[in-house]
Amino acid sequence: MRSTTPIRTAALGLALLAGGLTACTDSSRSSTANADQAPTAAQPAAASSLVLRIGTDDGPETPAGAQITHFAEEVARLSDGSISVHPDWHAAGDGVPHWDQAVARMAARGDLDLAMVPARAWDALGVTSLTALNAPFLVDSDELTAAVVAGDLADDLMSGLEDAGVVGFGLFPEGLRHPFGFGEPLRGPTDYDGELVRSPHSRTTRAVFAALGARVTEADVDTSTQRGAESSYALTPAGVATGNVVFYPKVNSLVVNEDVRTQLSDEQWGTLNEAADRTRDWVLRTLPADNASAEEFCAEGGRIVAATPTDLADLRESTATVTASLRTDPVTAGILGRIEDLKESTTAAEPTTSCGTGGPSDDVTRLNGVYRTNITVKAFRAAGVTSEDRIQENAGAYTISLDDGTWEMAQVYATGPQKGETWHGTGSYTVEDGRLTWYWSHEDGAWTTADVAVQPDGSLRFRNHDDGEGPEFVLMSRVHFHHWRRVGDLP
Structure with a gap:
């Protein structure tokens, strides 16, 4: 068994010296994680006039961790070192249910200045504008994901975040999500009916699997109780992947606490936005394509199969009610329509649908x-x-x-x-x-x-x-x- 004990970094508050910006030092706004190591907001950073603390549930070795690290480097470079971004890995602590939402709430309360939160998580906090990203079988390719996060749609997708007490200023893809069946593949709706599937907490994703007759859990993978998992080639521990079934992409949202945003100067806010744009472009250049990840998954003993055309049609029919429900929100309906139009003009690579089927050595x-x-x-x-x-x-x-x-x-x-x-x-x-x-x-x-x-x-x-x-x-x-x-x- 591997060690999953997260390695913590020291929690850093918002330390502001220049420009007349003053951070709140109320104890109700300070994180309890690493409190013995954390400087208060009144403590200056040695070389930076502005220190921002960014939280995530992930660790530094994950795709989201790499995105945060790159963003911090861009901020330091663009600001000539006057702004520092310090990560707080696994910010909400160990064993916390709904961990992504816990980090999101920390950012909304001001316990964190910035946060990197999966877009799917925000629907549990009442944000509906991002739910279009998790409409079943809509955004189903790397090419379409890139077009969505890098275009005008990004601002509309993040527009609802202010209702949760944060301001969004970056969307970074992390990969497409496939079904991974434990023992046998997950192809059509009958494979899900009455089963338990692992998937991180989200109202929209829960609705998708409920439409297929499945229950979901965010517990650790357990093949003795779970039928499979919704995951990506790079992150799944095991399972038989169904390569031509893509539920949706995982996209990370970069947000800032709304009070922190109002205290930033125009120059500081511009620097953060440019760093976010450059980080997004870096992610789009360097993130392995789904097919490349599939190839590595196969080389490491993984197995990929295909769903039949009938399976695919049945999956879409079974989950159509989820998309219809999303359309009842006017903002989401407009975003869904624009993504559908964009999909028609986007050429996507054919997915990998077979490997490991020749039998073991x-x-x-x-x-x-x-x-x-x-x-x-x-x-x-x-x-x-x-x-x-x-x-x-x-x-x-x-x-x-x-x-x-x-x-x-x-x-x-x-x-x-x-x-x-x-x-x-x-x-x-x-x-x-x-x-x-x-x-x-x-x-x-x-x-x-x-x-x-x-x-x-x-x-x-x-x-x-x-x-x-x-x-x-x-x-x-x-x-x-x-x-x-x-x-x-x-x-």
């Missing part, structure tokens, strides 16, 4: 089975692992199923606040010439690799480890991938 199938291993606190410490959080999160009794390139794992925590609870995970793996590559997810660096050998009793032994997340994770992988005892065949 002999190297992969010979590992098929169910295994167990017990990882102790003592073993981690003996290996040189020093992070107590990572030890607590990874020590425990594991049951691992390997099935033609897909792994499923159940861990019973041995220590820490989750002691006795069970974590479920899934992902993919490849084996080539006896070298196992284990993908915890399809994010950059989320892999472990080791030589694997099947023992006479069927157990697995590992050696020569490496890990994409650095030296301490190599130490952890030596403990995790050591000896797995075979306990049976696949059910």
